[in-house]
Amino acid sequence: MSDTHGGAFLDPAQAPGPTFTPEDFSAEDRALFDTARRFCDEQVWPRLADIEAKTPGVLEGLMQQASELGLTMLDLPEQYGGLDLPLPVSMRVLESTGREQSFMLTLMVQNGIGSLPVALFGTDAQKAAWLPGFASGQLRGCYCLTEPGSGSDALAARTTAVLDGDAWVLNGTKQFITNAGIADVGFVFAKVLGEVDGQTGFSCFIVPFDAPGMSLGAEEHKLGMYGSSTRQVILQDARIPRDHVLGQIGRGHVIAFNILNNGRYKLGGTALGSAKCALDAALDYAVGRKQFGQRIADFGMIRRKIGQAAADIYAVESAIYRAGGAIDALANAGGRTGEAKLAALQDFALECSIAKIAGSELLARVADEALQMFGGYGFLEEYPAAKYLRDARIARIYEGTNEINRIVMPRTLLKKLSGGELGLAGSSTDSALASLKLAHARCFSAALEKHGSGKGFDADQELMAHLADMMTAIYLAESTALRVARHPHCQPVHEDVALLVLTQAAAQVAQLAAEAATHLGIAAPSVVRPAADVMALRQRIAAHVVDAGRCAL
Template sequence: MGATSEARQVGGGFLIFDSDPALVVTPEDFTEEQRMFAETTRAFLEGDVLPQDEHIERLDYELTIRLMRKAGELGLLAADVPEAYGGLGLDKVSSTLINETLAQASSFALSIGAHVGIGTLPIVFFGTEAQKQKYLPDLASGAKIAAYCLTEPTSGSDALGARTTAKLSEDGKHYILNGSKIYITNAGFADIFIVYAKVDGTQFSAFILEREMEGFSIGPEEKKMGIKGSSTCPLYFEDVHVPIENVLGEIGKGHLIAFNILNIGRFKLGAGCLGGAKETVALAAAYANTREQFGKPISQFPLIGKKLAEMNILTYVLESMVYRTSGYIDDMLKNLDHADAEAGKQSAKAIAEYAMECSINKVFASEALHTIADEGVQIHGGYGYVQEYKVERIYRDARINRIFEGTNEINRLLIPGTLLKKAMKGELPLMERLEQLQEEVLSYSVAEGDGPLVEEEQLLSQMKTLFLIVGGSAVQKFGTRIEEKQEVLSHLADMIIQLYAGESALLRTKKIVERFGEEKADLAIQMTRVYLREALQVMEQRAKETLQEAASGDVLRTQLSLLKKFTRASSLSTLALKRDIAASVIKSERYIVY
């Protein structure tokens, strides 16, 4: 498997091709301009948002609106809106960095995130020229606030099962909407609503609604476990007359908008989780240094250090994944002409290319933050369970991330499902790669070479081969029935996630070594070594269970024997590495890479 420049352009290509570190975006590549946007965001948080934190958490609509408009004045709502429509038209790396930095604002970050992401982007990517001219300048400035309305009482993960209907009026000038939506973020104060309904009960379509439209009403605030400072309400439509010029995209093609906007939402959620992870590492490390038990700070106890090391490692891997993916999406969208009549179709195709990577980011990020927040509370002990300490809120707020933007269970089904569809369409040479596999397996040998990450490169290669063996066996056994084998699909998804995560960390670390030298890259090298070995263990467990489901008898025994060949790793004390990593985190009292 040789490196290829084409691999960056193909969604799912990381499973087949070697990736060139030079073609992967990492935080070390940030420009001064990109860092400036992060600093602007941080200054806004520290000066305007965090001092009002308690009031925001009490769901003060007027305060949230005022702060969102201040964010608009600073350009923080305009990153993804093209300049022609009052935005900044920034690259996706910049908007990701803004999104990550905002995460410290908790519920307020969600309010902004829903507005700039799933609320505004449907018009950016799929709106007509007239719709963009009418709505985007106000959305970019914060004069108007947006909400995205997909979920219904009887259709959560089954979005296309929506029952809200739309019927063309007799005069042909309006669509008349009837139905309801639930769990709509920003509903209490939003002005513009992206609403999905079925025309004549069958054609799933998208519409732009305005708050003042007659027959449109908003229900009471939900009482939530977390994200208490964000607005979450149901919506009701009773003969709401929506002008035909407010149809978004094409009638019957609403799924192209819904699913692709969800893909972007999944990726953006990953960036928000990254910001939360970094904050939690800093809070936990600082607390561990000040909290004394048995005559010394608890940071000096090895079990606390191990937790901090593992939190830092997960954050490093997540950061590597998020910015790698941002680079991919940026490449696909940077040349998009938003004024082109075909912009919607081009956007859908571009976003769909990395649908699998977006789902990977969403699942990994939400579960990584859950683990990190949980350990953050544990390090705080009883104090972590009281509201005086921020880690308590981070823990509660983090729980929604595994439900938002499609549950993690749904995304685990989508990951291998998307891969197989791309292969069947000829968009990814997966079947050809599987045909080459048998010969490679028989002639397999451990590669030799010099450098600090040679074995990690070998481990990654083993992981790719392992996935192809197991995935190929499952497809061969179940054929088209594999869609019914949800446990198998989930296991394959976990293997794919570990591969993308491990490779993202390895590629980034290789860039750090090349740019700064081995000494400065030492911590990154250690984290990569630990993560890849533990990822291989996860893959081995998933592989065994999948093979046991797909085979039996002599065939299974042969496959399990082959499995051992590709799950070997040299003896290395990951505990010793984690002690070194912990020492760096404890000393710096923050998330640290070098």
């Protein structure tokens, strides 16, 4: 079944298995989402000016209120005060806070990279010491990986750790650390100099922010996300206890990259939530604004934007919750232990990258089109469109740039092929979706024949990006089709969305495959393209959305 393991959706010989969709959420789940949404609407959004001005105590106060509602304990184990929610449920809670992106980011970090390293890699003693505080909101964490000279090349970090008796001494500077200004503890990556217990190298440390030698740089002045805290973390002979090593010495890369899988997945989902809010704000404006004697929401060029954005949102939503359900199912099959959750995230690393790329680029498109729908007013800060556009820009950079993720995806698939986890063999077909998989498979195989599996494969970066974009288009189209096929209350608009997404995915894959084939010196793979009236599909989707007054389908 295609969702048993990550990447298997690309295997032309495998049929899709059971798929989680947003329609599977229970009434109890939806009540939790409503709580998060109401909190953002009633408590967070009215404090927008104070949040963006970084008025002292405001963000911390809102985080404490969120903790009292259970919003800082979503993924942590129950034995330490957490809720241990299924991954799709915790993702939907965070997505529901997408209206104000600075607060959303702060909350996402607290529920992800700012606490999960201990939950997934800590000893029993470390979990008991730290997790109850993270769950209750009494402690806030941050993730200290990036340095001034090492961004995407994280393993080139220059921060060092030396064992001095019963204490570690850390020296170095961490850059762009989200939540640093409100954090109590950081997960700091450093290179252990000299063997300790027979080990050395890149490692992770739990560093309390009140440790001697710990300090913070000034708040960064950013293009967007004004309200979130972003500062340097500076370690000058910072001393922490010997037992504050997280995981194994020399195995920090295992923590760094696996925690990023969770971060990438959640970033995709929160970007989806913000895209919905941006489109809904533009819809409200377009319905109320009149030009030439009619609502601008009734003009064809505006409806084109609305219909396309709504379809794109539905496709990304389908893909993200399909992936979350599959990750959660694999973790459950392994007993839902920390090790099982970690293994499931690692298994679905490819889908986590898809979520990150698809969600962040969706938000960029929707935020830009939303501002365009506001016209000149969109360029004014007193209207919400400008903020959505500013805040959206960072999503394509953090948690691994989209460029890095496009290189990671083919490399991840290659490892699965080499390990015999899946194959890319298949025969010709009249199915549009199957033909997309075969086109990708042919290009991928030709890339391996040309470059082998070594450095040459990674070095052809534009080809890697083409392969990654084919994967993303296939996953979104198939996820949308699977969701619509099992929708309990399927309407014609859902079928229109599925056909639009598939038609546009086929056009995209056909172009990418043709360009890749020319580059590789092979004949262009055949792609079955549905004969659909794309403009009519968009118009019908837009009409449904405008009548409903919101982007949800």
